[in-house]
Amino acid sequence: MTTNTASDSLPPPVIILNRRLLLALLIFALVLTAIASWAGYTLAVAKIGVETPVSAELVVRWQVRLQEQKAALTQVETDVQHQVDVMTLRLGAMQGRLLRLDVLGQRFVESGLVNNEEFDFSAPAPVGGPKVLLPPESYSVPSLSEMIERLERRLDNREQQLRLLDKLAWRQKLDDERFVEGRPIIWGWLSSEYGYRTDPFSGKRTWHGGVDLAGKDGSDIVAVAAGVVTWAGKRHGYGNLVEIAHGDGLVTRYAHAKAVSVKIGDLVQKAQVVALMGSTGRSTGPHVHFEVLKHGRTTDPVKYMARASH
Incomplete structure (x- = not known):
């Protein structure tokens, strides 16, 4: 009875084999999973390595486009500055002509041809008007240039008129100076x-x-x-x-x-x-x-x- 009991307590060989096989299969599955993961990672890295040059090319294109836009903006600024410089020179010339016209006008006042109470060439012309409800607008470069051209034409016209009047005034003054009158002595x-x-x-x-x-x-x-x-x-x-x-x-x-x-x-x-x-x-x-x-x-x-x- 004792011998039979001892033999009955040992595990069956088949069961032990099956456990070892399952363990081996599990280890193999884990290895396969690790290999698959590594392969996927490698493929992903390889894929990223292929796509990286394309992204760099796009970046280069964007940089080139930005440089072109920056150059265009610089050119626009240069053109605008040139137009401003030209208009500044024109305004300076107009200011000089206005000063000459003021001198001519002052000579008319001094000659008595115009009333010095009505014309004051040393002060700006009186202007005014009611305030409008529309919002004020700034002049654009083309409209400002057109306005300067109109002022230059008006200046040309006024300058010709004042020069003609100046000639007449000096002729009148010369006639007055040449007019023989008075005594040749101060006292006597x-x-x-x-x-x-x-x-x-x-x-x-x-x-x-x-x-x-x-x-x-x-x-x-x-x-x-x-x-x-x-x-x-x-x-x-x-x-x-x-x-x-x-x-x-x-x-x-x-x-x-x-x-x-x-x-x-x-x-x-x-x-x-x-x-x-x-x-x-x-x-x-x-x-x-x-x-x-x-x-x-x-x-x-x-x-x-x-x-x-x-």
Whole structure:
């Protein structure tokens, strides 16, 4: 009985074999799974390695495109800056022309052609208007350029008009300057009239072709109108003489001067000092012998001196 019991307690050989086989199969399955995983990982890495150059190419394309866009933007900025520089130069030229027009306008005011209370060329033009509800808009480069062109055309027109008026004004001023009027002295009195008189040296009746204006020795003798000096120096009977041509056949003479302040060919202005009163030549004392000639013939200077009082 004892022997049989011991033999019954041992495991069957078949069962032990089956357990070992299952263990071996399990280990093999694990190995296969590991091999499959490694193969899948290797294939994935290989696949990524194939796709990587394609992604780099796309990146390169994007970089090239960005560089092109950046270059285009830089060119646009350069073009815009060039247009701004051109408009700045045009505005600078317009500003210079406006300054010249202001000078011309101020000369008109000073000449009396326009009312200085109505026109003030040193201040901006008065403008205004009600506020609009629409939002304000900034000027674009084309519209701003067009506006500048319109202003330039208006400036051309105004400049031509003002230059014409300037010529007329200066012609008027020249006519006024050439207009013979007033006395050739600052202070003094009429000592001998125009026409026949008793000669102070011979006592006989002789013709006196001008007027004598007595005054202080060395006092100023002034031109009664603008003109060109045609004589400056000594002349028989006149002593030191200044002769001025004023145009339109008018000539004035200033004789017996102590000293002459101008020379032949000088342009003199109205009221300019041309000599100093004296008693040179055929004279009895300090005075100026004043003559006015019209086309070579003497005329009474009193009517020209009287013009200044009207």
